[in-house]
Amino acid sequence: MQEALSILQKYWKYDTFRTPQAEIIASVLDGKDTFALMPTGGGKSICFQIPAMMQDGICLVISPLIALMKDQVANLQKLNIKAIALTGGISSDEISDLLDNCQFGNYKFLYLSPERLQADWILDRIKALPINLIAIDEAHCVSQWGHDFRPAYLKIASLKEHFPKIPFLALTATATDRVKTDVISQLKLENPAVFQKSxxxxxxxxxxFNVEDKLYRLEQILKKNPQPSIIYVRNRKACLDVSSQLNYLGIKSTFYHGGLHAKEKDKNMKLWKNEEVQAIVATNAFGMGIDKANVKTVVxxxxxxxxENYYQEAGRGGRNGEKAFAVLLNSPSDVQSSESQILNNLPDSKFLKEMYVKLCNFFQIAYGEGIDEQFSFNINQFCVQYNFPILKTYNGLQFLDRQGIISLSQEFTEKVTVQFVIESKEVMRYMSLNPQDEEIILAMLRTYPGIYEIITAINISLIAKKSKSAENQVVAVLNKLQERQIIDYHAKSNDSTITFNEVREDDRTINRVSKYLENQNDLKKAQLKSVLDYVVNDKSCKSRQLLDYFGEKESKNCGICSYCITLNRTESKVSSTAEKIVDLLKTSPMSSREIQMYSKFSDEAIIFALQQLLEINKIEILPNNKYTLK
Structure with a gap:
């Protein structure tokens, strides 16, 4: 392993391997099929990059994450290691040229998505390459019990027929025992060496923490721990809102989501990485390639x-080995709202069929035609035309993409951005003088409340619908406001693209994949139930609950989670806190925030005492979320 260590030191500047990197590399070099389950931040890529560099030939890396492929190729190229990625938007001629380079140009790595393997001519070209290792990243995607099942992964196993003596290395950061067994079976790994890091x-x-005022608790957490922090939210609007609120409270923050322009993503990322701001508020688009060691809190x-996603996102805290906090804030309405947001936006077979038919009609594709046809696509326009809910439609399109029925470019950024650059009173004055534009302007202001403070992506179709106007009228008003220097307005002409990979067959197309849709919907429901169980279970250690979910048994409590902290409190302390709360509630009903302000006890002590008092029916919660004596 001395040669492997020398490569690690020369290119990656690390002195030693992390456990179990060295063992995985040795297994691959011995020609064994290998399965590696390494939690996020464990250094999976090194496990295939180093053995590939130690041998003649090229390593084939299969990954579903375009952004991660681009990131890894760019990093390898910076190290003067020759690597290529066959990502979307590349013509057949370009792909052919790139594969020529792989064959004759002494390249060491070829990255591609599993969907590329479905093209016979690409597969034929790959068969001719001097492959030395086949690495399958995000291998949980091969299992229908994995959290991002992609049927195209099922075809990877066919590479075994063409490369019977080449080792397969399957890598994933999150997999239950059921998923692990399924991955090994579906990829046809032969007597694999299995490495599983705890x-x-x-x-x-x-x-x-169960809280009523999340912003107040977030402020407390971030002011108590002023080191770098990540705050995860579910949607783009919440990114802007929470970041603005934190800045107002004096906590420097920025935001990150999939709809930002590349330059703005880079700018905001650098602000956070360089610690010019403390917090970055983000959707789950933020994460790939993030390796900041000193993140203190992930909220x-x-x-x-x-x-699975929670564990990966929470795991971005404390990679320097110092104590860090993974905080989940839960309010009484969260369970119900999460169930409606997630479950109501799952497309069923009926919706999927209707959406697919309308999609074909939208592009005027006749039955039995459409294969390999490509179109510009605006999801907002499509949803407005057919009165489809956007999120449910997007989930349906993603499902069709994962099935290989269509290829969907992941450019769902809004193409029109607006920011008002004059004071609100001047905007009101303009509307009074130009009443014909009032409805359109009011629709923008009501739909996008942050449009004064920040450049905001807007949906032209939605504004037209809300203002009962035509889209060209909305555009005309925007142009007029731009000319009069009332707004800063930018419009991009390029939309997302959809490529139809099969001929249109309506029922036959959808019926063939319906079973996968039902399985995925059942899985998502089960996964949500696991999240809700984790949140409401206050009878056991949080770390042990997560370990148990991933099939890892641990007999000892962690000693530092929210449950373990409550165990460490003495009964007398709980009793004195409860007595103080009862005394305060004798004067009037109070919120937990008011109780904390008057009692000076810590939030954790108050919440624990409130739970005890609720359980013994000493107090109750009023509809305004205040506590009162029974």
């Missing part, structure tokens, strides 16, 4: 969709 994070304190202020 999911336990000894320095990460998992905290679940989820809305419930995640599944514990």
């Amino acid at each position: 999911f336990a994070r000894k320095n990460l304190a998992y905290m679940v 989820h202020i809305q419930l995640p969709e599944n514990l």
Whole structure:
């Protein structure tokens, strides 16, 4: 392993391997099929990059994450290691040229998505390459029990027929025992060496707090721990709102979501990485390639969709080995709102069929035609025309993409951005003088409340619908406001693209994939239930709950999570807190925030005492979320 260590030191500047990197590399070099389950931040890519560089030939890396492929190729190229990625938007001629380079140009890595393997001519070209290792990243996607099942992954196993003596290395950061067994079976790994790093994070304190005022608790957490922080939210609007609120409270923050322009993403990322701001408020688009070691707190202020994603996102805290906090804030309405947001936006077979038919009609594709046709696509326009809910439609399109029925470019950024650059009173004055524009302007102001403070992506179709106007009228008003220097307005002409990979067959197309849709919907429901169980279970250690979910048994409590902290409190302390709360409530009903202000006890002590008083029916919660004596 001395040569492997030398490569690690020369290119990656690390002195030693992390456990179990060296063992995985040795297994691959011995020609064994290998399965590696390494939690986020464990250094999975090194496990295939180093053995590939130690041998003649090229390593084939299969990954579903375009952004991660681009990131890894760019990093390898910076190290003067020759690597290529066959990402979307590349013509057949370009792909052919790139594969020529792989064959004759002494390249070491070829990255591609599993969908590329479905093209016979690409597969034929790959068969001719001097492959030395086949690495399958995000291998949980091969299992229908994995949290992002992609049927195209099922075809990876066919590579075994063409490369029978080449080792397969399957890598994933999150997989239950059921998923692990399924991955090994579906990829046809032969007597694989299995390496599984513990999911336990000894320095990460998992905290679940039931709160009424999340912003107040978030402010307390971030002011108590002023080091770098990540706050995860569920949607783009919440990114802007929470970031603005934190800045107002004196906590420097920025935001990150999939709809930002690349330059703005880079700018906001640098602000946070360089610690010019303390916090970055983000959707789950933020995460790939993030390796900031000194993140002190990761806060989820809305419930995640599944514990796999939660574990990965929470795991971005404390990678320097110092104590860090993974906090999940839960309010009484969260369970109900999460169920409606997630479950109501799952497309069923009936909706999927209707959406697919309308999609074909939208582009005037006749039955039995459409294969390999490509179109510009605006999801907002499509949804307005057919009165489809956007999120449910997007989930349906993603499902069709994962099935290989269509290819959907992931450019769902809004193409029109607006910011008002004059004071609100001047905007009101303009509307009074130009009443014909009033409805359109009011629709923008009501739909996008942050449009004065920040450049905001807007949906032209939605504004037209709300203002009962035509889209060209909305555009005309925007142009007029731009000319009069009332707004800063930018419009991009390029939309997302949809490529139809099959001929249109309506029922036959959808019926063929319906079973996968039902399985995925059942899985999402089960995963959400696991999240809700994690949130409401206050009878056991949070770290042990997560380990148990991933099939890892641990007999000892972690000692630092929200449950373990309550165990460490003495009965007398709880009793004195409860007595003080009862005394305060004798004067008038109070919120937990008011109780904390008057009692001076810590929030954790108050919440624990309130739970005890509720359980013994000493107090009750009023409809205004205040506590009162029974």
